[in-house]
Amino acid sequence: MSLPHDNFDPAASSLSGQIAPEVMAELLSVRSSIDNFDAALVHLLAERFKATQRVGVLKARYQLPAGDPAREAAQIDRLRALAEDAQLDPAFAEKFLTFIISEVIRNHRAISENHGIDD
Numbered sequence: 185m186s187l188p189h190d191n192f193d194p195a196a197s198s199l200s201g202q203i204a205p206e207v208m209a210e211l212l213s214v215r216s217s218i219d220n221f222d223a224a225l226v227h228l229l230a231e232r233f234k235a236t237q238r239v240g241v242l243k244a245r246y247q248l249p250a251g252d253p254a255r256e257a258a259q260i261d262r263l264r265a266l267a268e269d270a271q272l273d274p275a276f277a278e279k280f281l282t283f284i285i286s287e288v289i290r291n292h293r294a295i296s297e298n299h300g301i302d303d
């Protein structure tokens with residue numbers, strides 16, 4: 185079976201041949217963890233978007249507004265607190281959530297515009 189990331193080269197680096205082999209080995213070892221985290225993030229995001237897709241269909245069906253500012257404010261407060269506990273910059277956590285939610289709202293609007301065509 186051929187996977188879409190079959191041609192991913194985990195050793196790709198602009199530093200190849202420019203740094204000591206032991207430094208490169210340590211860098212590659214940490215990067216292998218980063219690659220696992222990035223893969224997990226993609227899968228987590230895919231699941232989140234599957235869930236918000238269902239919300240989008242529900243909102244379109246019942247003609248509800250795409251955005252829910254009170255819900256977003258609660259989510260942001262919660263995520264900022266979680267980020268602080270986890271020693272992640274809360275401003276970054278908020279920016280990240282806001283970025284995702286803006287895409288979700290764009291998707292909700294698209295679903296609502298297409299509503300009636302295929303359901």
Ligand SMILES: O=C(O)C(=O)C[C@]1(C(=O)O)C=C[C@@H](O)C=C1
Nearest residue numbers: 236239251252253255256285288
């Ligand atoms: O929960 C909702 O109502 C959603 O549409 C999902 C979501 C989110 O991505 O978490 C997106 C837009 C809303 O403003 C609030 C939350």
